[in-house]
Amino acid sequence: MQKVCCFGELLLRFSPQLNGEWIKNATMPVFIGGAELNVATALANWNVPVQYTSILPDNQLSAEIKQYVEQKGIDTSRIPTFGDRIGTYYLPQGADLKNAGVIYDRANSAFAELAPQKVNWDSILDGVSWFHFSAISPALNQNVVDACEEVLKIARSKGITISVDLNYRAKLWKYGKTPAEIMPRLAQYCDVIMGNIWAANWLLDIPLSDTINPESSQEEYLAHSIDTAKAIQAKFPQCSVVANTFRFDAPPTGILYYTTLFTEGQQFVSPTFATDVVVDKVGSGDCFMGGLIYGLYHQKTPQEVINYAAAAAFGKLNEYGDATRQKIADVEMILAKTL
Structure with missing residues (x-):
């Protein structure tokens, strides 16, 4: 079977315990992560042949990673x-990547030095049937944007399925371009676009209704999800699948979660999941993306695809660390309890 290639920056996540505990105890957990690596990890858990492509310096730390x-x-x-x-x-x-508490130290990383004609993409894409990236990479600098478009053009020419996660990291877009100026240029190559109605607005300039607000009902969100998906497909005709996630805090410590998949003019909605306690919010969206790829790769029905992806993402909320450790049976057990 041909491989899925997940492409993006490998990162080290340092996770300090606040109130000075990390200083007192002289400890700080370190996780090997990055959104696209999290997707690759999920796929490997679910027996999908997968490769991970990033840029790393040539040193012992990279070798161990x-x-x-x-x-x-x-x-x-x-x-x-x-x-x-x-x-x-x-x-x-316990914090979320959308939380203002995140502190990036990514300037001048090896990945940030990526530029066109610096990598042999033909070799990297040999034997690949699916290429996945996210909106995090284009947030770094213009050279990385140009390199992303370079590989997307080559992947498109090879008939490789292309997916993108509309991850939005406001603290990364610091080189004078807005996401909406950059991401449509890359989204035009994509067959599968995943995000939410807000990310589609910020990154792809897809309209967001003024009537949508924190008090909106699930029915209103689901209706807007259809509008967003149709607008994406109208703007990017290559796109055949649009997935949207809805994740809301349920005070004091819980989560309410459901998702949608739009394809061939029809929207499919996952079960609604709820939990009173969340172990770690990091990586749940990546796990959802992995679930989408898993289902589409195996040509499951749209309802099966969205059900599995949502259950996997919900399961990740109860795991500590960046990437899921769930196996197929674990995800199916979560789904069986909900359906």
Whole structure:
């Protein structure tokens, strides 16, 4: 079977315990992560052949990281090496990446040195049937944007299915361009676009109704999801599948979660999931993206695809760390309890 290639920046996440505990105890957990690596990890757990492509410096730390990733069943043989450092970020325990508490330390990373004609994409895409990236990479600088378009053009020419996660990281867009100026240029190559109605507005300039607000009902959100999906497909004719997620805090510590998939003029809605306690919010969207790819890769029905992806993402909320450890049976058990 041909591989899925997940492409993006590998990051080290430092997760300090606040109130000075990380200083007192002289400890700070470190996670190997990055949105696209989280997707690759989910796919490997679910027996989908997957490779991960990033840019790493040529040093011992990179070698140990690649060995760690390989042990998860992910092919790292197609990671070019240049540059001097691995990007990092700090996220306090229990916080969300959308939370203002995230602190990035990614400037001048090896991945940020990516530019057109610096990587042999033909070699990297050999034997690949699916290419996945996210909106995080184009947030770094213009050279990375140009390199992303370079690989997308080559993937398109090879008939490779292309997916994008509309991850929005406001703190990364610092090089004078707005997401809506950049992402449509890349989204035009994509067959599958995943995000939510707000990300589609911020990154793709898809209209967001003034009537949508925190008090909106589930029915109103689902109706808007159809409008957003139709607008995306009208603007980007290559796109055949649009998925939207809806995740709301349920005070004091819980989550309400449901998702949609739009294809061939019809919207499919997942079950609604709820929990009173969340272990770690990081990576749930990546797990959802992995679930989408898993289902579409295996040509499941649209309802089966969205059900599995949503259940997997919900399961990730109860796991500590960046990437899911769930197996197929674990996801199916969550789904069985809900349906």
